[in-house]
Amino acid sequence: MKKLFSNLQRADGRRQWLRFALVLPYLWLLLFFLAPFAIILKISLADPLVAQPPFTALLDWAATGWQRIHVTVDNYLFLFQDRYYITIYLSSIKLAAISTLLCLLLGYPVAYFIARQKPRLRNLLLLGIIVPFWISFLLRVYAWIGLLNSHGVINNFLMWSGIIDQPLTLIYNDFAVYVGIVYSYLPFMILPLYANLEKMNLDLQEAAADLGARPWQVFLNVTLPLSIPGIIAGCLLVFIPAIGEFIIPALLGGSDTLMIGRALWDEFFINRDWPVASAVSVVLLMILVIPMMWLQKTQSRAESNANGGAS
C-alpha cells in the first residue's frame, strides 16, 4: 500500500489531483468487490453449522490463545463426488453455449443488415435494438411467461387458428430457457457485431468482387474473417453471464432444467448450506476466469487500437 502512495506522489504534477481522487473509488472496489471474493473462498473452506452465521470460523481462538486454522476441502470434494453438481455445471455450459450460438446466428445477419443501411435508417434500426435493451430484464423475461404458457398467447393463437388441438408445452423446460436467454441477450450480441461491421471498409468487399469473387465468397473470405473480433466480443458478452443466469431458468425453466445459477440460489436459501454454496461459486468463477480474461484482452486491444500509437 505504501508503495502505491509514494508512486502517486512521485508522478509528474499534471494529473496529480486525479491520482489522489482515484484513491476513493479504488478503495471502494477493493472493499466491496475484491474482499467479498476472499471471503467466499474462506467460507468455501469451512464447515456448515446450525448457527448464525451458518459456518465455522476460519480462525479458532482456543482458551489458551492458540490459533488453529480450521480449513476443510470437504465442500469441494462433495461437489466433485456428487454427479449432481458436475451435471449441473456441464448443463449450464451446454445451455449457455447453444444459446450463444443461436444468438450469433440471429444477431449476425441483423447486425450485417443494419450496418449496410443508409445512416438515417441505420440509426432508426439501432434504436429498435437499443430500446428493448433498456427495458427491465426482469419484465422482458416475464413477458415470455404470458406468451409461452399452456394458455398463453402463442398456444391460444395456434389453437384458435386450428394448427394444433392440444396446447404445446412451451414453458418450464429447456426450450423456454433457450428462448429466454436468446431474447434477453440478443442486444449484447448485436451491438459489438454492429460496431465491428460498421467500421469495416466497404472498399475491401468491392475489391474482392472486382477480382471476381461471388457474393458468398466475398462474405466468406473478406467480411467474415474481418468480423471475428466482433464475433468474439459478442459471444463472450453472452456466454459468460448466461452460464450463471438465474432469473431466466427460475421463471421459464422446468424442474429438470439444470442451471448453476438456480442451484446456487437453492443451495443458499433452501438448504442454507453456505459453505457448499461458496464452493459452488468458487468453482463457477474458476470456470469463468479464462473467458473473462480473454474478453478483457480483446477489450484492451480494441481500446489501444482506437487510441492510436505515438506520433
Added chain:
Amino acid sequence: MKQRSRGLLTVVAFTYAFLYVPIISVMVYSFNDSRLVTLWGGWSLRWYRSLLDNDAVIEAAMLSLQIAVVSATVAVIFGTLVGLALNRLGRFRGRTLLTGMVTSPLVMPEIITGISLLFLFISLSDWIGWPRTRGATTITIAHITFSMAYVAVVIRSRLSGMDQSLEEAAMDLGGRPLAVFFDITVPAILPAMISGWLLAFTLSLDDVVIASFVSGPGATTLPMLIFSKVRLGVTPDINAIATIIILLVSTGVVAAALVNRGRSNKSVDSE
C-alpha cells in the same frame, strides 16, 4: 444479390418481431378486463387503478427510485474517475488490478456478486458492528459497486475518441490541471456522464438477484416484489406496472436519441 437480400430481410424482420411481440403482448394484456390471461374480457384500466391502492407496490417503487438515484449519482462520480484514470494516466502501479476489478462486474453472474456481498456485510457486521441491519444502504452499496463498472466503460469509450491535445492546449494557455478538468474535460464527457447515469439508474431499478441477497427485513425493492409475484405465474397488475415502465423507458430512450441526433446534425449542417 437480390435473392440474398430477401432472405436477409426475412431474418431481420423476424428478429425485430421476436424482440417486440412479448413487449407488445404485455402492454395489450395490461388492458385486459379479465383476471385470467387466457380470456380477453374487453378493454379496461382496472389494473392501473388497483396499483394506486396497492401500498406495497408504491412503497417498493419509492424505495427503488431512491436507491437508484443515489447509487447512479455516486456510481457516475466513481466511474468517471476510474474511466479517466484508465484512459489518461498511462501505466501506474495497481493499474492491472483496477482494470480487472472494473471490467469483471460487466460479466460476473449476479448470483456470485450477490452472495459475495452478503458474506461481506455479514463479516463486517461481525467485526466492526456495521452494517447492523441490511436494507436500503447495503443495496445501494452493491448497486454503486457494479454500476461504476458500466459507467467506466461508457466514459472510457467516449474518452478514446477525444482529442487529447484539448487538455494540453488549455494547460498551455494557463489553465491549472483542476481548472482544465472542469473547463474542458467535463463538458466533453458530459453526455457520456449523463448516459452513464441513466445506465446506472436503469440497472439499479432492474436488479433482482443482488438486491435479494443483500437486502433485509422491510426493504423490498420493486423488482424484488415483481419477482416474488411472477414466480407464481402471470398476474394482471404486473402487466400494468410493466406497461408503465415500458412506456417510460421507451420515451426516455427515444427522446435521448432525438436530442443526440439534433446535436450532431447541427455541427454537420454548418460545415
Added chain:
Amino acid sequence: MDENILAQKDTEDLKYTPWLNPEISPMVQIKSVSKYFGSVCAVDEVSLDVYPGELFTILGGSGSGKTTLLRMLAGFERPTSGSIIIDGVDMTRVPPYERPVNMMFQSYALFPHMTVEQNVAYGLKKSGIDKQEINTRTAEILELVKMGPLAKRKPGALSGGESQRVALARALVKRPRLLLLDEPLAALDRKLREHTQFELMNLQEELGITFMVVTHDQQEAMILSSRIVVMNRGRFEQIGTPGEVYEYPDNRFVADFVGKINLMSAEVVAVESGIVTLYCDEVGAELCAYASHDQTLEPGTQKWIAVRPEKIFISKERPHDDAMTVLKATVNDLGYFGNLSLYRVELTNGRILQVSGQNRVRTSRKTVEWDDEVFISWDIRSAILLEA
C-alpha cells in the same frame, strides 16, 4: 564558411541576424537536453540558443525527436537531463501553465463547446485579467487574424484555414515571449499553405514575438525561417540560416535532406592552395572542390562530393573554362515544368546525375531533347566537400 561565394553581409545591420549580435542574449537556451522514454532515446543531448525575434525552425523527419523537443519547450514533457532556459529563467521543471510560452497545436485543439471568442479569451480568463481588458484584447487579436466577423461561431462550423487562424489568435493573445508552432501548415492545401506562410512571417515581424516552428517540410522551413536546425534521430545535424544549411551543409544527411542533390563518393588525390583534387570512380573522372572547415585531406581519404542540380549547366557545346568541371553525358530523361526543366543525364560510365535549369528563353521547342549528347558543367566553387 566560404566568404568568397556569399555576398558579404552588412555587419552593422544585425537586426536580421540577432545571433551574431553579442549584445543580445538568447530568448531560449536549450542546454544539453536529453529525453528518454524508458530506454528509448528520443532526444540526445542537444544544445541550442534561439534569439529574440527569430523565426526558428526545427526541421526533421518522423522519429527525429523534433516533436518531443517542442513538447519539452512547452512543458508537456520533462527533460531526462539538461535544462531549458526561457527569457533568462530556468523553466526545466516549470509546468506549462506557468510558462510565458504558448503553442499552436497541429490539430488546432480548439475547444468545441466554446465559441471562437471564448476560445481566444480562455487564456486571458485564466490569468485573472479583468473582463474589459479581455474583451478589448480578444477583439484586437481577432481583427489581426481577420476572424472578427466569425467571433460567435463554434469550431465545428469553421473551415481548416479559419480554424488555424483562431488557433493562432488564441496562442498570441497572451503576448507570450515564445510561440511554438507544431507543423502549422501541414493540414492546409497547397494554395492556402503558400498564402499562410507569408501571413505567418508578416505577423511575426509585426508582433516581434520569437517563433519556434516544428516541421518535416523543408520547403516550409526554408521560406519561413531566420534559422533552421536539422534534426535526425534525436541529434542536431546542423544549425544555420536557410542559405547556410542549403549551400553549406555540414554533412551528408543535411545535404540530402534539404533539397535535391547529387552525391558522389571520391578519393582525395592532391591538395593545392585550397583546392582539393579527387578522383571519383562513379563518374570516371577527376573532380575539384574547395576545402572547407578543417577536414582531413590526406591523399587516399574517402570523401563525398555533392553538387546541387541547379548549379549544373547543360549545353550542346563544350564550355572552355578552367574554373569549371566538365563532363560528357547523354540525356536520359527530362521533365518540363514550364518555368524549369529537370534532366536526368547519364555519364559515360553509367552514373546518372540530376540537373535542373530555368527556361530563360521563351520558346516552346525544347533546347535539349531525349538522348541528346550534351556537356554538363559546374563551377568548382559549387562543389561541396563532405566527410564520408
